Amino acid sequence: xKNSPHLVLILCLQAALVMGVFAALAKENALVESKAIDIxxxxxxxxxxxxxxxxGLYTCDDVKKDCDPVCKKCVVAVHASYSGNNKFKCTDTFLxxxxxxx
Numbered sequence: 001x002k003n004s005p006h007l008v009l010i011l012c013l014q015a016a017l018v019m020g021v022f023a024a025l026a027k028e029n030a031l032v033e034s035k036a037i038d039i040x041x042x043x044x045x046x047x048x049x050x051x052x053x054x055x056g057l058y059t060c061d062d063v064k065k066d067c068d069p070v071c072k073k074c075v076v077a078v079h080a081s082y083s084g085n086n087k088f089k090c091t092d093t094f095l096x097x098x099x100x101x102x
Contacts (some may be wrong), residue, residue: 037057037093039094039095040070040071040072040093042094043099044068045070045102046099046100047062047099047102048062048102050098050099052097056096058096058098059091059094060089060090062089062102063077063087063089064087072092073090073091075089
C-alpha cells in the first residue's frame with residue numbers, strides 16, 4: 001500500500017480531535033471536584049500540623065485559641081466548659097503548599 005499524505009493528515013486530525021475531547025472531559029471533572037470540595041483560595045499564615053495531598057490540596061489540624069482570619073469554617077475543637085477558653089480549628093481545604101510552621 002502506498003503512503004498517502006491525505007491518509008496521514010486524516011489520522012493526525014483524528015488524534016487531535018480525540019485528545020481534545022479527553023482534555024475537555026478532564027477539565028470538566030476538575031471543575032466538578034473543586035466545587036464538591038469547596039476550596040478556600042486564601043493562604044494560612046502558618047500551620048504546624050499540615051495534611052498535604054499530592055493533588056495540591058491541604059488542610060491544617062492545628063488547634064489554637066482563635067482561627068486565622070482567612071479561615072471560613074472555624075469550629076470549636078476543645079470545649080473548656082468552666083474557664084471559657086475554647087480552642088478552635090480551621091476545617092477549610094486550601095489549594096497550594098502548607099505555610100511555615102507556627
